[in-house]
Amino acid sequence: MQRLKHIGLFIRTNLWIIPLALLLVWLLFRFLDPAPPKVVVMTTGSETGGYHQFGLALKEELAKEDIDLQLRTSRGSLDNLQRLTDGAGEVQLGLIQSGTELLLQPAQRRRLVGLASLYHEPLWLFQRSGLAITRLSDLNDKRVAVGSEGSGTWSVLRGLFIERQDEQRLQQLNSGLWSKMGSSAAVDALLAGQLDAAFLVLPADNHLITRLAAHPEISLINLAQADAFAARLQFLEALEVPRGLLNIAQNVPQQDTKVLSPVAMLVGNQYFHPALTAVVLEAARKVLREGNLLDPPGRFPAGEPMGLELSKEADYYHREGVPFLQRYLPFQVASAIDRYVVLLIPFIAIMIPLLKSMGPLYRWRVRARVFRWYEHLRRIDKLIYSGKIKERYAEEIDGLNKLEGELNHVDVPLSYAHELYSLHLHVRYMIYRLETLQAEDEGTEKPGPA
Structure with missing residues (x-):
């Protein structure tokens, strides 16, 4: 029972950590990158063209990962470039033909990132x-x-x-x-x-x-x-x-x-969530795995040739393949774990010193239950030194006797018992001291040692 009381005291002493941890979690979630969207819009080409046919096959593969790829037909590569760079954000992915990116202004090209070359056309x-x-x-x-x-x-x-x-x-x-x-x-x-x-x-x-x-x-x-x-x-x-x-x-x-x-290139703009890169490229690999009459199996998707700089996520995919977690878990689960691991690192870094403070706070709380009585003894000391104690001997001795009785009901862990017993001795000493001073002032016999 006594052990449970001390555990309860420890918990009550450190309850402040719970709202602080919740606030920290909220702040980390607030500034963490948003989860990758489940809907992506890609601009392709005419319904009878190769771009749109590839888009349909990619849409089918991405649906297996619970990602809805919505296709927008166009007149072709230049139309796709215009949509990707117009700043409207209505499309995030597009298929373009190598070389057409050279027609863009430098500011427009900076809005695009290369993901992969797909096939010769x-x-x-x-x-x-x-x-x-x-x-x-x-x-x-x-x-x-x-x-x-x-x-x-x-x-x-x-x-x-x-x-x-x-x-x-x-x-x-x-x-x-x-x-x-x-x-x-x-x-x-x-x-x-x-x-x-x-x-x-x-x-x-x-x-x-x-x-x-x-x-x-x-x-x-x-x-x-x-x-x-x-x-x-x-x-x-x-x-x-x-x-x-x-x-x-x-x-x-x-x-x-x-x-x-030229080659068909898959590109994204600033509205394309980079966390989707690996899952999109892996879906493209499955679509293209058998190759075609001119491209052998496994040749595409590839990082070269590319007329645009590869995104760092695309570069990693072409060098290392699918990220580790996505090899064994569904994309949505793996993506969530990746994001929460990023969140967990600063959370742990902040929480470790806070958790370390729990022990000192508990020790302070336990000692406070003992040390707060010393204020009473200190007050009597000041009365003695100032000479004002003479009119209050009986009142203060009675108060100390009551204090001694209260101390008998103070419960502290065994590791702090010596501090409680020290307080008992100091209270008894102060009672003896007051009784001695009282006897001297009244000319009566001094009491024996406590």
Whole structure:
């Protein structure tokens, strides 16, 4: 029972730590980074394009982690860049084509971070049979589709003609002398004989490429200067399309063919929560794990080539893979643990000295139960030294006797008992001292020692 009393005293002495700890927790939560959102908006491309198809597959994978990826269709890469950098925050993720980021102002580029390159999307140049086009200059008097304005196709072609310093072709490209149309419309027009050639930026297994490859009057152009352009334009690679890759039955292309290829890049803006990086990239890895006709399995997503600086979270993923906790726990659980560990460190750092103060406070509280009686003895001492005690002998002796009786009911832990017994002795000494002074003043016999 006595032990329980002391435990109760210890608890009552240190109850102040509870509201202080709660206040500290509130402050840490208040200034901790907010939890990653469960809804992310990504701008893709046209519904028939490769960007949107990738977005649909990514949406399905992220749904398994309880993340809702909402897709917004667009005209293409340039549209996506505009949405990502307009400061509205309506989209947080986007797909762009390598090289299009070069069109941004430095302030706009600083709003973006690279997450990964996803796959090659070659710049295909198809022609109607018999035209013998091998170089860009051969297109001077031809009817050519150059992609819709704002698309990646249109952007790559601008780069090619700027590099050739072909102002006339660039003016044609900007003035509408060549047809600016989307991929589906360009394929239909080429097959209908309304065009001589068409530029398309699409994955090799896209249904529009398959459709053109199967047509006997359409052929893929082997771009003779592909390696030269790739050497000068770092956002492009020269790829070799093996003979028969697009259609084995019809042997399309009929020879190994060089094409230029940018890569599709996944980028985020300042509104994208960095904690989502690993889960988004892991979902992308699952979507791309089988590769495609030009990209071997496991090649993408990758940290290179990238025209934008990788975020530190993306860089970690490409070097180390998924963070440790996310390998074994659902994303939402792992993310919460990561955040609370960050919270726990300053909490512990602050609480340790506070907890260490609990022992001294308890000792002070116990000793206070004994030492507060010494104030009474000190007051009597002052009366003795001032000579004012003579009229109060009986009153003070009676008070000390009552105090001694109260001390018999004071309960302290055994480790502090010596202080209680010392007080008993001091009280008894003060009673003896007062009785001695009283006897001297009244001329009576002195009392014996206590």
